[in-house]
Amino acid sequence: MKDTHAISLKVNGRRHELVVEARRTLADMLRHDLGYTGTHLGCEHGICGACTVILDGAPVRACLVFGVQADGADVRTVEGLADGEQLSDLQQAFSDHHALQCGFCTPGFLMLAEAYLADADRAPELSTEQARELVASNLCRCTGYQGIVDAVLATAPARRPHGNPAGG
């Protein structure tokens, strides 16, 4: 008898209701139950970060979170970054700075950086050292990281403070 749960969550602003097994990871649920295959699995043990998504504002490894833990949550995935056909500033910067080759780790880096840059207080002040430290959270086997660091640095100044000035 499977241990299943009925849950409801929002992905990129769209509501989904589904029944998942308790042990099913958020990554498998996003990919195989909901069709968000842009979230990639590189190690399934939390090291590589390719599966990084934004869960209620925080970047998380979707391989280390169970789907049921996202019940009631707001999830953002790489599919939600672009505005229609228009790439986001961060996505465009990745292309401009040759921050991707095979592109498998790219969604994880995008969501990691997106979560960081969404913090209005720190984004415009991002230093090279901070950008490197941020990028060091995930693994890329193709680029040598320079393009990723440059893309994040290039995006940061343009991110203007927004949202609740009191910090929620």
Added chain:
Amino acid sequence: MNVIGARLPRKEDPRLLRGRGRFGDDISAPGQLWARIVRSQSAHGRVRELDVSQAVTAPGVVAVVTARDLPPGLVIPVRLAVPGTDLGRYLQPVLAGRTVRYVGEPLAVVVGDDPYACEDAAELIEIDIAEAPAVLDARTAPEHVAAELTAGYGDVDAAFSGARHVVRIELAIGRHSGVPLEPRCLLAVPDPDAGSLSVFGMTKVPVFNRDLLAGLLGMDEALIRVHAVDAGGGFGVRGEFYPEDFLVPWLAATLARPVKWAEDRAEHLMAVNHSRQQHHRIAAAFDAEGRITGLADEITHDNGAYCRTHGVAVPELTVAMLPGPYRVPAYRGRVRVVLTNKTPCGTYRAPGRFEGTAAREHLLDVAADQLGLDRIELRRRNLLTPDELPHQRPITTLRTDLVLDTGDYPALLAAAAREADRLGYHALVEGSGRGGPGTGPGRTGGGRLRGFGLAMFVEKSGLGPHETADVTVSKSGAVHVYSGGTSMGQGIETVLAQIAADALGVDPGTVRVVTGDTAAQPFGAGSWASRSTVVGGSAVHQAATAVRQRAVELAARMLEAAEEDLGLEGGSVAVRGDPAIRLTLAEIAQGAEPAGGYLRPGEPAGLSARRRFEVSHMTYPYGAHAAVVEVDPETGQVRVLRYLVVYEVGRAINPMLVEGQLRGGVAQGIGGALMEEFGYDDAGQPQSISLAEYRMPTAAEVPPVDVLVSQDAPAPGNPLGVMGAGEGGVNAVGAAVANAVRDALGLAGAVGQLPLTPARVRALCEGREGAV
């Protein structure tokens, strides 16, 4: 319009940035089953019992397959055979039968409705193995030699006996692998009525794998279609024909259902080809002026438990490429290929060269110090000069004669030394208080030691013997390229579009490139050995040029003009001097339709051409790497502070992509030089089966990499003048980092072993020099 040489944004980027890439596990088929491979947990032993009875009846399980269920005698053949070697006894069976030879060897497959259920059922299989001793040290296992290869020429013994100086070192290279971020994945979809099979996830050499699979399944190869997918990194390991590449299609054909297999990271690290592990005893003889008179290397190559598709290509490349860019009058490279109870080996980016360059260039640094010569000056004296090229060595590799084709090695070395100086590399070392090479280590304020290392190398690229491309202009005027190359992240779609656009005088944005689909290009030889831009690009250039000629021929007919009065520019054929009289490529393509009205009887329809580029020799790019490192003698930690690659590519189609290849290669090389290693315990249990244990560099370990791409030596053997760029970034990192660490520590001898992990560096600091 100068399309070649432009830093155009990649065609691949938008889909990958949006999460719309189509990687193997992103594709599913209705009614699909999942496969889970059950692997040996013993390094060596006899299989006494393999009881699958509980697994077969587990919920969701459709079938459990062992060696008994497969056609008998199935082994994976060698793709790259070295003439004169017979490896038939050492090939890997698809599933182990009576004997297992490494941890991770496939023993059984569970097929079921759901991957979680398959994993549950796999744990119900009872495996009883009578363990046998595991062979883990290739150097002490002479009875396990699968092959012995020698490359060389000249009287080496005389060179050494008559030498003024003889310098010897030993250097061991660690066991590494490519470890692409995407694990392997395969989906096979049968069509029982048509008797055909679709396969998703075979990259690198899809046509070869299709033909091999057809032979193993007893199918007509045209009934198997390998589809194009995105691949999350290749690096040599992805896309070779592994046991799973038979199992998954065979299961799909046998069960008449789609079957998917997606490996997890632990199985990837113990199942996919390992590489690199070699021990070198290398020596050079010099005359009184420091000129090399002889070079000899005795190599032990740990190939793991079987010979796979690469056969003994990696050890062959090691001894073939070892003399590098130098004038070596007498040379002998001998390698013993030893089988051990570890994961079998194949190629990993710059196979044989990462290893050989490290041994040779480390030897030269030790030699320079012993001879009292500047390390760069010693190299300069021994480099082949432009008037000595082309330089043929009486050596063959990958079934080609080794002919160093073109270049100016001394000029590149001088450029690298100048660039390192200009960028302040030496100041960074001297600023730490050191008095110069040979005067002992310099210390920073924190007691850390800094050192500079340089290494020179020759790469190889553009392996033939052939590549095919089709170029077609559709009725809308769009250009379609069907290449035999494959996409693994290197940007091949962008590069081939630039080449086609250049030949046809169109906007590269209107060019669509299809790679890796055996129906679209049934004659492709794949992407490996830094061959895609050289041979794949040349084929596209030839096919696009033929389309251009055909467009002018048809336009002449349609305009009732003479061909010599017409020119093609900006996507139109126009009368020279009267540009108002013109036809777009779209109009010409429409005219070339069967009912277009302009075809002659018997003339094939369509504005398209297929061309095959053939080449019998490789082209040899070359370069230099320089590193500044900082060593903490307390912890043994090595940090790479600065890194420079100077590399000759003949002609860069897209310099941004060339730089990207070089930077990415350096990052992998730093992993191999300092961090990455597959360790085994005494029983042969792998110690690196997660990414926490197999430590790859992050942005914290890889410094910004300075790159100087040189385009001074166009390759003579292809119409574009290009050389490959895929492996020049990784080739000499082990060498440059080892030399820099040796410089920092002020060692007289060699560092002994790569990777230079903190424990090994501490041992070197404590005077246990050369400890292996």
